[in-house]
Amino acid sequence: MLTPHERLVTAHFAQFISDHKLQGVEKIMNQRTRHVTVVLEDIFQSQNASAVVRTCECMGLQDIHIVENISKYSINPRVLKGSHKWLDIVQHTSKQHDNTEACIAKLKGEGYRILAADPDEDGVSIHDVDPTQGKVALLFGNELRGVSKRALALCDTKVRIPMYGFTESLNISVSVAICLNSIVTKLHQSGKTYGLSDEEKDHIRLQWYRKIVRNSELIEQEFLRAIQ
Structure with missing residues (x-):
């Protein structure tokens, strides 16, 4: 299960990804x-x-x-x-x-x-x-x-x-x-x-978002500092 912070990070990363690509991620995830x-x-x-x-x-x-x-x-x-x-x-x-x-x-x-x-x-x-x-x-x-x-x-x-x-x-x-x-x-x-369980999808979605978003490590660090 994702931690509360990981759920927030996932939602934050989604803002940097186009709707078309987000839909593509979900389509592939469901397969x-x-x-x-x-x-x-x-x-x-x-x-x-x-x-x-x-x-x-x-x-x-x-x-x-x-x-x-x-x-x-x-x-x-x-x-x-x-x-x-x-x-x-x-x-x-x-x-x-x-x-x-x-x-x-x-x-x-x-x-x-x-x-x-x-x-x-x-x-x-x-x-x-x-x-x-x-x-x-x-x-x-x-x-x-x-x-x-x-x-x-x-x-x-x-x-x-x-x-x-x-x-x-x-x-x-x-x-x-x-x-x-x-x-x-x-x-x-x-x-x-x-297919995958909802919990598995949550973990993989975050994993994939981290790979899709450029400079994701830096963005994640800055976001976590801002919400602390």
């Missing part, structure tokens, strides 16, 4: 979801990780999880196109624990089913997954090795993208886009609501 999230495990190519972040933002996800065991997450600003500013990137970077295990445990504790993307034929087609049956976390592995054995052992289900050519796998950013398009489309077609 955001935490019912679906994406987990990237040890992605080492910055352009791939950045393309996935951009795809997740475009598809209306609010969260993406980055697991770093052997590869450090890095970004490519030219690919991101600023998309990382509008969602929450949760990095799992502990040097004392298996970050794959920690991330999966966290998500399962929050009620997510873990669906590991794997090309093997024994996996379920992504098009057969019903996201209306509960929250979904799509886990994608390293560009060379794929999803780790530990992740496969801990996941709830393996999912695959049906393919009809000689090549056995897709680029990771393409795989994420196909999977999210299938899952998110089904959510919207269901007619049910999978």
Whole structure:
């Protein structure tokens, strides 16, 4: 829940934003979801990780999880196109624990089913997954090795993208886009609501206003001093 001061700051920032942009913020806010999230495990190519972040933002996800065991997450600003500013990137970077295990445990504790993307034929087609049956976390592995054995052992289900050519796998950013398009489309077609709570919207709205308004940090400091 926002503090009284944070609510005042939100209202103050709104004065610096055009009505058109405020309406755009609310429209996008109402399409955001935490019912679906994406987990990237040890992605080492910055352009791939950045393309996935951009795809997740475009598809209306609010969260993406980055697991770093052997590869450090890095970004490519030219690919991101600023998309990382509008969602929450949760990095799992502990040097004392298996970050794959920690991330999966966290998500399962929050009620997510873990669906590991794997090309093997024994996996379920992504098009057969019903996201209306509960929250979904799509886990994608390293560009060379794929999803780790530990992740496969801990996941709830393996999912695959049906393919009809000689090549056995897709680029990771393409795989994420196909999977999210299938899952998110089904959510919207269901007619049910999978959006953010009012409390989540309040926090994200303030977060976004701070990014939209120029010199927002200075404006906020001056405003808080004036109302004290």
